[in-house]
Amino acid sequence: MTSQHHVSLAALAAALLAATPAFAQQAEAPADSTQTAGQATPERAEAIAGEQGNQAPAAASTGDVVVTGTRIQRPNVTSAAPITSVTTQDIRAQAPVNVEDVLNRLPQIAPDSQQTYNDSDGRQRIKLRSLGFERTLVLIDGKRLGTQNGQDVGIIPPSLLERVDVLTGGASSVYGSDAVAGVVNFVLKKDFEGLQLDANYNFYNHNNKDTIVSPLARAAGFSSPRGWTNDGGRADVTLTAGKKLFDGALRLSGFVNYRKTEEVGLTDRSNAGCYLTQLQANGPLSCGLTPSSSTSGLITPRAGANAGAQYVNNPDGTRNFVPFAAGAGNASNYFSGYAYQRPSERVNAGGFASLDLGSDAELYTSGIWFRDKSYNNYPTIASGTVDVSCGNPYLSAAKAGAIGCAAGIASVPVDLRYRLGEGSDRPDTYINTGVRLTGGVRGKVGDAWTYDIGGVYARNHQDYTPSFGIPGRLQDAVNVGGTAASPTCASGAAGCVPFDIFSPGNSDPALINYLFGTGTSTTTGTLYDVQANMTGDLGKYGITSPFAEQGLAIALGTEYRKDTLKSVADASYRGTLGGNDTYLSQDVWESNIEVQAPLVEHKPFAELVQLNGGFRVSKYSSNPSTFTTWKVEGIYAPISDLTFRASFNKAQRAPTVVEIRQATNIEFAAGGSGTFNDFCAPTVINGANGVSYGAPVASREVCRATGLSDALYGSQTLLCSNGTTPNGTAACSVRSGGFTADPETAYTQTYGLVVKPRFLRGFVFSVDRYRIKINDSLGYNDYSYYTDGCLRSGGDQFFCQGIVRNANGTLFSAAGSSTGFIRQGTTNYYTSIARGWDFQAQYTLNLESVGRFDMSFNGSLTTNAGGQDSPLQPERNCAGYYGNGCGQLIPKWSHGLRGTYTTPDQKFGASLNWRHVGSLTNANNSGDEAIGGTPERALTDYYRVDPADYFDLALNFAVSKQFSLRLIANNLLDKAAPIVPDSYNISLARSNTIPQRYDSLGRNIAIATTIKF
Template sequence: MKIQTSASWLALSAASMMLAAPAVAQQTSRDGAASSSADAAATRTAAITGKPQSDGSQDVIVTGTRITRPNLASAAPITSVTRQDITAQAAVNVEDVLNRLPQIAPDSQQTYNDSDGRQRIKLRSLGFERTLVLIDGKRLGTQNGQDVGIIPPSLLERVDVLTGGASSVYGSDAVAGVVNFVLRKNFEGIQLDTNYNFYNHNNKDTIVSPLARAAGFSSPRGVTNDGGRADITLTAGTKLFEDKLHVSGFVNYRKTNEVALTSRSNAGCYLTQQTLNGPLSCGLTPSSSTSGLITPKSGANAGAQFVNNPDGTRNFVPFATGPGNASNYFSGYAYQRPSERVNAGGFATLDLAPDAELYASGIWFRDKSYTNYPTIAGGAVNVNCSNPYLSGTQATAIGCGAGVSSVPITLAYRMGENNDRPDTFINTGLRLTGGIRGKVGDAWTYDLGGVYARNHQDYTPSLATPGNLQNAVNVGGTAANPTCASGAAGCVPFDIFSAGNTNPALINYLFGNGTNQTIGTLYDIQANVTGDLGKYGIISPFAEEGLAIALGTEYRKDSLKSRADSAYRAARGGTDTDLSQDVLEANIEVQAPLIEHKPFAELVQVNGGYRVSKYSSNPKSFNTWKIEGVYAPVSDLTFRASFNKAQRAPTVTEIRQASNIEFVQGGAGTFADFCAPTVTTGPNGVTYGAPIASPAVCRATGLSDALYGSKTLLCSNGVTPNGSAGCAVRSGGFTADPETAYTQTYGLVVKPRFIRGLVFSVDRYRIKIDNSLGFNDYSYYTDGCLRSGGDQFFCQGIVRNPGTGTLFGGGANATTGFIRQGTTNYYTAISKGWDFQAQYALTLESIGRLDFSFNGSLTTAAGGQDSPLQPERNCAGYYGNGCGQLIPKWSHGLRTTYTTEDKKFSASFNWRYVGALTNANNSGDPAIGGTAARALTDYYRVAPASYFDLAFNFAIAKQFSLRLIANNLLDKSAPIVPDSYNISLARNNTIPQRYDSLGRNIAIGTTINF
C-alpha cells in the first residue's frame, strides 16, 4: 500500500458502523496500491446503491450471488466495512471490527472469562450456527469449530455482511445471513503494519466500591494504564515469469495482556441482589474462604458455617464477610483474558492461459489463552476425629465426641487468591483452498475449487482429581510428622483446620492436568459456472443486458472428533466421540433485467435462485429458494425486495445432542416433581404440604388424579424421600430435523441528483424460523409446563412411569420415568427491524473534503414463540428472563472525517450510540415475565450510552504513515448491572459485549513500505 495515499483511510472511515446496504467487491489494483479517498468514497456509494463503479472491463462479484457481471445491482441489503474503516478503529482482532455493527450480536471473547478463545459471529442475535462465514466467497470452516480469529485485521480488504437468508446461494447455515471476509491477496512489495493499544481508565468509586471494601476486598481509585495489545504484520508479494505468477504471504503476531477484574472499580466484587428489590451485596456464592470454610453435616452444629480463625489459633469463627474470612471468589477472573496468537499464510495465482488461472491459498494459526478459576478444594468428605491437626474445640464443633471415629463435613477451601490455576486453551487451525477458474468464450466463466479446513483445540482444565481430596484430609501421624492414613501414592496431608494453606505440593496433588482434544474438519468441493445469455440474444426487448445464469454443485463433509486422556476422563467423565455428516447440493441462479433506461423505468429486474440439498443425517432432501426484485423509476430512486426460503440442517454436534442418550438419575439440584408434596424440614421433623402444580397441570403430564400429591412421587433416588435429590433427566434419543426460515427484506435507496454526494437507504427485514433447532435443558419443559398451565407442547417433555407416575428408577435405558432435555426442534424464532444508512461527501474548495457516514438499526422484534399456545416473546430492548440477545431497540454509528486536499492528514470523529436496555421484569409484557409482582424498583434499566472515537492519520513520508487513535475518548464507564452472570455470562457487573467496559482505549499504529 502506498503510504502517500494511505492517509485517505480516515477520510472515509465509516468504520465501525458502516452502511447497511449492498456492497460490491472493491477492485484491488495489481500493484497493491490502496484506494484513494475518492475511490473509497465511490466504493461506499456503490455499496449503498449496489451499482459498482466499473468501466465494464472487469467483472465484479457481489456477496449474496455467484453471478459475475459488470454493473450488477444487488436486491439484498449488505453492510460493508472497508480496510480504511478497520485501520481507523485500530482493531486488533475481527471481533473488534464486527462488534460495532448493529446487525451483529456483539460478542466479547476477550472479556469473557469462560471463553475458549474462539471468536464466532451471530447475525441478528440468531446464533453462530445460523451465520455462514466465508473467506473470499468460500466457507471458513466447520460450523462447530470455526474461529474467525484466523483472520488478521491487517489482512482485510473489506468485510461484507448480508443479513437474511442466503441458503439458495451458499447452502445450509446461511439462515441469519452471510459474513464474507475479502482478503488482500494481490500485494506487491514489502509492508510492515504495527499497532499497539492500551486502556487508560480513571477508576472512580461506584456502587460496588463501598460494598467491596466492607467485605474486605479492594476497589481501586485513580488512573490505570493496562491491557496492552500488540499487533504486527509483515506482508510481502511479487510477480514472476512475466507477471504470470503472483505470490504473496504474511506473518502476523498478536499478544494481549491480562486485565484482572479487581483492576476496575465496577468489579471489586460480584454484585448480587438476593431477593426481589432487596439490598445489593457482594456475592459470596459459591461460598469459599482462604481460611477454609467448613460446614458440619452432623451433630449439634449441622448446617453451620465455620472458618478457621485467621489469627493462627486453632478455633473456628462464624463465616461472614471481612478480611481473612470470606474470599473474593472471582478475584482471579480476568476482565481481559491473556492470549497470544500467531497467524501465517500465503496466496498464489498462475496464469495458465489468457482465460485460465490456477489459484491457491493457505492460512495457519496458533492461539493460546488462559482462563483463571479459583483453586478450591471442595466437596463432601469424612474427617477422622483422630486427625492430628484438629484441636479440641474444633473437634467438638464438627461433631466429634465419645465413640465417634469420623464425621461428615462439606469443605470449601480457597487455596490462596494468588494460586488460582488456569484452564488453558490452545487453538490451532489450517485452511487451504485451491482450484482453477477462467472463461470460456465471451459468455461463460467457471470456477472449480475447494476448501480444506481443520481446527484443533487442546483444552487443559484445572481438574480436581477424584478421591484425592478425601485421601488428603484423612490425616494420621502427628502434627509434626503428618501422614496420609490411606497410604495412597503421592498423597500430601491437608491441614484443613488452619487458615492460609497454600502448599504447592498439596495443590499439585489435588488438581490434575488432564487434556481434552477437539478436532473439526471440513472438506468442501465446488463447481460453479456462470453465463451471460445475452451473448446469445436472450435479452428482454426493453433491456440492454441479457439473462444471466449461474449453475453450481457442491460436496461437503463435516466432521468433529473428541479425545481425552485418562486424567481428564477420571475427573470429568464422558466418552470419546467421532461425528460426521456429508451433503450433496446443486443450485441455479438467474438474473433477468426486464426494462432498462426507459421513462418511469430506469431499471426493472428480477432475480431467482433454487438449491436442493441432501444430508447424510436426514433421509429426506430439502430445497431452498429466493425471489428478488429491483425497480428504479428514475436513477435517483430504487426500490428493492428479496424473499428467501432458507433451511439449516443440524450440525454434527446438534445431531449428537439430539440422538445420543445420556441418563442422569437424580442429579443433585435437578427438578423435584412439582406434583409431589412440598417438603419442609423443621425442628419438629419433616412436614408435607400441597404440590406446587395444580391437578390440571399434573394431569397434563400423564399423572392420574389419584396419585396427585402422593409421597411416592418424591424423587429420592436412594435418599430419604425429602425432595432433596432430583428426578431423572434423559438427554437425547430424539430426531433433529432441519429448521426452515422465511426471510423478507424491502428497501428504498435514494441518490438525489440535486444533492450531489448524498446517498440514503432504508431496509425493512423480517426473519422467521419455523421448527427451530436448539438445545433445551429439562427446565424448558418443567417451567413451561407449569407456567403455561398444562400446555402439551411443554408437558410432553415430562415422561412418567406408567402406573406409578414416578420420574425415577427407570435405569440407563429407560423409555419412561424421566424429564427430557437435549437438542430438538421447538417452535419459532423471530427477528424484525429496520436498517438505515446514509453517506454524504462534501468537497471544500481548496481546503479538503468532509465525509459523513451513518449506519443505524431499529429492532422491532427479537425473540419467538415457545409453542402454538404461547404468546410471542419480544425481547427487543430487554434483558433477563431468557432475553439473552441483549438487543437495544436502536443503535447507530455516525462518522465524520476531514481530509486535507493533499491527503497528507485526516481527522475522523465517530459517534457510537447504544440504546437503553430494560429488565424484562419491568417490560409490562407477561410473555417475558413483565408482571406487576415481578417489577423491580431499582437497577432495572441501563441508560442509553454514547461513545466517541477520535482518529488522526499523518502521511509523514511516502513510505511511512502514523496513526493516533482514541476509542471511547471521554473514558465513559460501563453501566452497573447486578447479577450480571445471569444476563451476560460475565462476572464484571456489566454487559461487556455491548459496552466499552474497560474504559478509554489509546492506540498508535504505523505502516511502513520498503
C-alpha cells in the same frame, strides 16, 4: 484482465471509511490511487465484480461500483438485498487486534466479547441478527471459513482485511445451508508486491472511580481500586511480502501475524471489586460469595450440636474458630482471579499464489495456519464433605468440640471449603490450532461464460486442559495421623501430602499438586468442500428483453461438503469428568441455479426494472429427505435517483453434526445433579418438629397433562431425592436425546429504498425493512424447558409431552428405560423471529482547496427479537429487554456515525466516530406477560441500563509514501460501563456489566503504523 479477487458479496466502493450502504453508484476517481469514502476507480470496480472473482465485462469502461449479493458477475447492478461493508480504512481507524473488535460495531451483528468472558474457549464466532452462529455463514474470499461448530474468525488478522461484506437475511439459495440469517464474507488483501510491516499496540487508560460496587467490596474485606490505571496491553504485528514474476503471470504473497493480549483482572476495575448480586427482588445488593470459601478454611460441621454452623480458622493464627462472615476478613472473593480481559497469544501465517495459464484461465491457491493459546483462571478450592478423625494431630480441643467430636466418637463429617491462597489459582488452558487450504482454477469460456472450480480443506483442532480435584485425594490428605511435628497420611496413599485444615493460610504447592490434576480433551473438526460454479451472460446469444440493454444472466453451481467432528480425551480427563469419545460426520450434496433478468432499462419512469431468482436443492446424509430453498428479488428504479428493492427468501438449515448428536444420542443422568423434585409430588417442609408435606407445586390439571392419574396426585411415592432433603426413593431422571432433528425453515423478507439525488452529489441513503421467521427452529433445551413450560402454560402438551412417567407415575429410571424421565436435548421447538429496520447513509464533500469531508451512518431499529415457544404460547418479543429468557441483549436502536476530514494533499486525516447503544430494560418491567412482565414481578431498582454514547477519535499521518502513523482513542471520554447486578445470568460475565454491548474496560489508546520497504 483477470481479477484476483473472488468474493461472495460485492460491496460499496473499496474505500468507504465506515460501514455504509451497499449500492451501485458512479463516482469520479481521485487523482491519488488511494481509495477514500464513496469513490472507486474503474480498476477497483472491476476487481470486486463478482462472487468468484472473474472478470466483469465492460466494468472498466463504466467506472461503476459493482454491488451484488449474488454469484452472477455484472456491473451496473444495485443489490436487491441490503449489504453492509466495512473497509480497510474503517478497520485501521479502529486499531482492532481481532476481528471481533471490528464486527462488534455493526448494529446488524450481535456483538460478542470472547476476550472478556472468563469461560471462553478462545474462539470467535459471528451471530447475525442475534440468531446464533449456526445460522450465519462465514466466508473468506467467497469460500467457507470452515466447519460451523469449529469456526474461529480469529484466524483472520485485521491488518490483512481488504473489507468485510455483510449480507443480512436468508441467503441459503445462493450460498447454501447455514445462511439463514445471512452471510459474512471477509475479503483479504492479495496480489501484494513488496514488503510491508503493520504494527499496532493499544492499551486501556481508565480512571477508576467509586461505584455502587466499591463500598460493598470494601465492607466484605475486598479491595476496590481508585485512580488512573494503564493496563491490558494488546499487540498486533503483521509482516507481509509479495512478488510478481514472469511479467505478472505468477503472483506470490505471504504473511506472518503475531498477536498478544495481556490480562486484566476483575479486581483491576472498580465496577468489579466483587460479584454484585441481589438475592431477592428489590432487595439490597451484596457481594456474592457463592460458592463460599475462605483462605483461612471454611468448615461446616455436619453432625453434633453445631451442625450447619460455619466456622473459619482464626486468621491471626491462634488455634480457635471464628464465625464465617463477609467483612470479617475471613471470606475470600471467589472471583478475584477471574479475567476481565483474558490473556492470549496467537500466531497466524499464510500465503497466496495464482498463475495465469493464458488469457482465460488462472490457477489459484491459498493457505492459512494459526495457533492460539489462552486460559481461564479458576480458584483452587479444596471442597467436599470429608470425615475428620477426632485424633487428628492438628485438631485442638476447642475445635474438636465445635465440630462434634466427643468421647467414643472416632470421626465426624464436615463440609470443607478451603481456598488454598488467592494467588494459587489454576488455569483451564485452551490451545486452538488449525489450517485452511483452498485451491482451484477459474477463467472464461468465450465472451459469455466464466467458471470457478475449487475447494476448501479446513481443520480446527482444540486441546482443552482443565484443572480438577482428583477423587479420593482430599479425604486421604485430610485423614492425618502421626504428630503435628511429623504428620502422615493415615491412608498410606502414595504421594499423599497431609492437609492441615485447622490452620489459616495454607497454600502449600505440594499439597495443591497432590489434590489437583489435569486432563486433556481434544476436539477436531474438518471440512472438505468442493464447488463448481459457472456464470453466463445469455445476452451474448440475443436472449435480452426488448426494453433492456443487458441480457439474461445465469449462474449454475454444484457443491459437495463433508463435515466431521472427532472428540477424544485422555484417561485422566475421562476418569474424573466422564464422557465418551465420539466421531461425528455429515455429507452434503447441493446444486443451485440463479437467474438475473433486466426487463426494462433507461426508459421513461423505468430507469431499471429487474427480476432475480434462485433455487437450490440440498441433500444431507443425516436426513432421508431432500429439501429446497429459493429466492425471488425485484428492483425498480423509476429514475436513477430512486431505487426500490425487495427480496423474498426461503432458507433452510440442517442441524450440525453436534446438534444431530445432541438430538439422537440417548444418555441418562440425574436431573440438575439431583437437585429438583417432581412438581406433582408434595412439597417437603423441614420444620423444627420434623418433616411435613404440603400441596404440590403444580395443579391437578397440569399433572394430568403429564400422564399422571388423579389418584396419584400429591402422592409421596412421586418424591425424588433432591440431595438436600432425601425424602424420595431416587433422583429424578433426565434423558438427553432421542429426538429427530429436522431442518429448520426460515422465510425472510426485505423491502428497501435507495435514494441518490443528482442535485446532492455524493449523498446516498437507504432504508430497508427486514422480517425473518424461522419455523421448526432448532435449539438445545434442557429439562427445565419442559417442566417450566408445562407448569406455566397450564398443561400445554407441547411442553408436557417431555415429561414421560412410569406406570406408577414416578420420574426415576435406569439407563435405557423408555419411561420415567424428563427429556432434554436439541429439537425443533417452534419459531424464532427477527424484525426491524436498517438505515444507512453516506455523504462526500470534496472541496479541492480545503480538503475532503466524508460522513457515513449505519443504524438499526429492532422491532422484534424473539419467537414462540409453542403454538399456544404468546409471541415473545425481547427487543430492548434482558432476563427471563431474553438473552440476546438487543437494544431497540443502535447506530454508528463517522465523520472524516482529509487534507488536499492526503497527508493528514482526522476521523470522529459516534457509537450509540440503546437502553436495555429487565423483562420483569416490560409490561408484557409473555416475557414475565407482570405487575407483581416489576422491579423498583436496578432494572434498566441507560443508553450509552461512545466517541472514537483517529488521527492519520501520511509521513511519506513508505511510512504512515495512526493515533487512536476509542471511547475517548472514558465512559464507564453500566452496573448490572447478577450479570452472569444476563451476559455470561462476572464483571457486573454487559461487555458485549458496552465498552467495559475504559478508554482504549492505540498507536499504529504501516511501513513499506
